[in-house]
Amino acid sequence: MAKLKGLAKLEETESGWETNAPGDKFFDHTLVQYKAEVQLSRDAEAEVLQKKQEFEAAKNKFKDVTKRNLKLEQNIAKAIAGDPRYGDDSALYESTGRVRKSERQTGLTRKKKNGGNTE
Numbered sequence: 001m002a003k004l005k006g007l008a009k010l011e012e013t014e015s016g017w018e019t020n021a022p023g024d025k026f027f028d029h030t031l032v033q034y035k036a037e038v039q040l041s042r043d044a045e046a047e048v049l050q051k052k053q054e055f056e057a058a059k060n061k062f063k064d065v066t067k068r069n070l071k072l073e074q075n076i077a078k079a080i081a082g083d084p085r086y087g088d089d090s091a092l093y094e095s096t097g098r099v100r101k102s103e104r105q106t107g108l109t110r111k112k113k114n115g116g117n118t119e
Contacts, residue, residue: 014031077098
């Protein structure tokens with residue numbers, strides 16, 4: 001995975017310092033001290049990337065389980081609709097988020113003559 005924003009800049013400075021002035025101090029820090037601080041960023045980055053992988057795995061698990069459970073829910077609703085004690089016109093069927101049979105519109109439409117003009 002790509003480095004998080006900022007770490008590349010820290011490592012660029014680390015590399016340049018190591019190449020050009022490894023024994024010098026800047027801002028009251030030695031190269032060794034700076035490297036120790038940069039390592040904290042590397043460790044934090046590794047943790048972030050690990051959490052991202054864990055999140056993606058959890059998200060995929062959620063999608064898979066939910067897809068399976070939505071199919072189960074659909075079959076439950078079909079079973080309620082087909083059960084003679086309840087059926088597709090019952091409150092139980094409606095409570096699954098579906099429309100009772102008696103409340104469904106037929107879908108039948110009648111075309112108006114003359115394109116809808118009444119003249």
